[in-house]
Amino acid sequence: MKLETIRCKAAVAWGPGQDLKIETVDVAPPKAGEVRIKLIATGVCHTDAYTLSGDDPEGVFPSILGHEGGGIVESIGEGVTSVKVGDHVIPLYTPECGECKFCQSGKTNLCQKIRATQGKGLMPDGTSRFSINGEIIYHYMGTSTFSEYTVLPEISLAKVNPKAPLEEVCLLGCGVTTGMGAVMNTAKVEAGASVAIFGLGGIGLSAIIGAAMAKASRIIAIDINERKFDLAKRLGATDCINPKDFDKPIQDVIVELTDGGVDYSFECIGNVDIMRSALECCHKGWGESVIIGVAGAGQEISTRPFQLVTGRVWRGTAFGGVKGRSELPDYVERYLAGEFALDDFITHTMSLEQVNEAFELMHKGESIRSVIHF
Ligand code: NAD
Ligand code: AHE
Ligand code: ZN
Ligand code: ZN
Numbered sequence: 001m002k003l004e005t006i007r008c009k010a011a012v013a014w015g016p017g018q019d020l021k022i023e024t025v026d027v028a029p030p031k032a033g034e035v036r037i038k039l040i041a042t043g044v045c046h047t048d049a050y051t052l053s054g055d056d057p058e059g060v061f062p063s064i065l066g067h068e069g070g071g072i073v074e075s076i077g078e079g080v081t082s083v084k085v086g087d088h089v090i091p092l093y094t095p096e097c098g099e100c101k102f103c104q105s106g107k108t109n110l111c112q113k114i115r116a117t118q119g120k121g122l123m124p125d126g127t128s129r130f131s132i133n134g135e136i137i138y139h140y141m142g143t144s145t146f147s148e149y150t151v152l153p154e155i156s157l158a159k160v161n162p163k164a165p166l167e168e169v170c171l172l173g174c175g176v177t178t179g180m181g182a183v184m185n186t187a188k189v190e191a192g193a194s195v196a197i198f199g200l201g202g203i204g205l206s207a208i209i210g211a212a213m214a215k216a217s218r219i220i221a222i223d224i225n226e227r228k229f230d231l232a233k234r235l236g237a238t239d240c241i242n243p244k245d246f247d248k249p250i251q252d253v254i255v256e257l258t259d260g261g262v263d264y265s266f267e268c269i270g271n272v273d274i275m276r277s278a279l280e281c282c283h284k285g286w287g288e289s290v291i292i293g294v295a296g297a298g299q300e301i302s303t304r305p306f307q308l309v310t311g312r313v314w315r316g317t318a319f320g321g322v323k324g325r326s327e328l329p330d331y332v333e334r335y336l337a338g339e340f341a342l343d344d345f346i347t348h349t350m351s352l353e354q355v356n357e358a359f360e361l362m363h364k365g366e367s368i369r370s371v372i373h374f
Contacts, residue, residue: 003029003075006036010130010147011355012137014062016054019356020146025064025137027149028129030077034151036129037089040166042145043068044358044370045174046201047294050270051140052359055296060121063138064130067093068174069145070166073157080154082325088162090173090332092324093118093141095156109323114153118142124153145173146355148374158328161336167349168342171202171369172331174319176342178292179206179268180331181320183214187264187290191215194262196254197237198278199269200228201362202345202369203292205235207266209340212236220254220262225365231344250274254281265289272299279303285311292317345369 006027011020030036045068051059073087083089097103097113114124121138122128129151130137130144144150160169179202183189195211197204200223211219212235221229221237229240239257243250255261261283267275270293279289280303289312291301301314308314322328335342348361348370358370 005029006149008148009352010064011352012062012132013052013065016052016059016061020052020065022353023132025147026131027147027151028131030075030080030129030151031123031125032078033080033154034077034123035073035080035083035154035157036075036149036151037071037091037157038074038149039069039071039145039147039374041070041170041374042066042372043171043173043175043202044355044362044372046270046362047174049359049362050294050296057297058119060138063121063140064144064147064150065140066145066147067091067141067143068170069143070170070173071150074149082154083157083159087159088164088166089157089159090169090328091143091145091150091152092156092158092328093143093174094319094324095142095153096323096325097155109319109321111155113155114142123151146352146372148352155325158324160329160332164332164336167371167373168346169332169335170371171342171345172328172335175202175369176206176345177322177328177331178317178320179203180210180213180340181322182266182290182292182317183207183210185321186315186317187266187288189214189216189264192217193264194218194220194258196220196222196262196265196278196281198222198265198267198274199293200225200232201268204266204268205231205345205368207268207292208232208235208237213340218258218262220257222250227365231368235344249277251277251281258283260284261287263287267291267293269293270295272301275301276303279312279314280307282312287311288313288315290315290317346371349373
């Protein structure tokens with residue numbers, strides 16, 4: 001049966017700094033190895049705001065943003081075998097082909113099979129499936145979840161248990177998996193360790209969940225917005241600190257509080273100055289700091305090399321080091337088994353038409369996650 005183009009609603013980013021506009025877009029059928037899905041829900045992550053701001057060197061316009069979705073397979077292209085129509089899926093901005101040098105290494109989740117075209121806003125064959133009156137609209141992070149329908153390569157989909165509500169597990173498409181994975185996969189925090197988490201948005205709060213699961217003995221949560229502290233404590237933070245309450249650098253405060261520094265720290269903001277604080281609050285000889293936040297074009301990190309010479313380790317993580325197709329379904333199972341909750345994070349639900357409000361709430365510090373229901 002020949003597949004038809006679908007005409008549907010999508011939020012289009014026409015240019016940096018502009019509000020998204022709801023448009024009627026054409027979504028072409030999936031080509032070989034591709035899948036078209038109907039979105040049920042999508043979260044709004046700070047990275048969407050970052051790209052919309054114009055700070056992302058890979059930002060292309062006009063495009064359809066969004067990368068924290070949950071959907072149902074509507075149609076499949078030639079040769080697709082791992083999913084079928086009706087399957088529940090989570091789009092992956094970090095695919096898993098299983099074949100490339102990166103997948104084969106066993107050392108990283110950063111599959112590179114389609115990274116070059118994905119970074120240009122295109123499908124692997126170098127074209128887009130989105131258009132308006134014949135004008136090309138670019139994809140974003142290989143996912144473009146701010147649309148009623150989207151097309152992805154088969155290798156960019158995790159098939160998940162249909163019992164899981166997509167309105168909640170969409171958050172596993174980025175924020176929650178990233179925070180938990182950073183703690184458990186990337187840093188491998190061990191029981192009894194001390195941890196400092198900078199920034200208490202969706203990512204930092206998920207890192208608290210991961211640290212509590214790892215049985216960290218001390219979880220220090222840092223934010224300049226004290227409205228985040230209640231939830232941080234409920235999730236397991238032992239101390240909540242506002243850097244504005246001190247007249248010395250926050251790293252000095254933490255080093256004093258912890259008899260020399262924490263075992264692990266996580267930067268969940270995207271601020272290069274705080275990345276330095278996060279490194280320098282780590283314990284001499286072994287402390288490890290993980291960068292999760294995404295910093296704008298042209299920004300660089302710095303510290304005295306002596307910090308590293310004396311044993312601190314600086315590392316980073318994307319999607320919490322999680323391999324999406326083989327490992328994400330198990331995060332969904334663990335959620336279904338009640339190991340962690342997701343509704344705590346969903347402070348606002350809204351329609352696609354309200355997507356700009358989601359960005360406003362984020363910038364005003366009023367939301368953790370806004371979830372758009374289609
Ligand atoms: P968010 O906006 O919801 O949360 C950021 C938090 O940082 C807010 O609570 C804010 O008050 C706090 N903050 C801001 N400036 C601060 C400062 N100077 N000191 C202390 N706290 C401060 O964002 P989010 O969705 O949680 O994303 C956080 C970061 O992680 C972003 O940079 C995002 O792009 C990035 N991110 C990275 C990955 C990855 O795979 N590496 C995945 C998802 C998100
Ligand atoms: N396009 C940016 C990089 C942005 C970035 O680092 N993205 C993270 C995911 S953020 C999700 O909210 C990521 O996965 N990075 C690895 C990768 O391959 O992009 C830039 O600076 O060019
Ligand atoms: Zn994200
Ligand atoms: Zn690969």
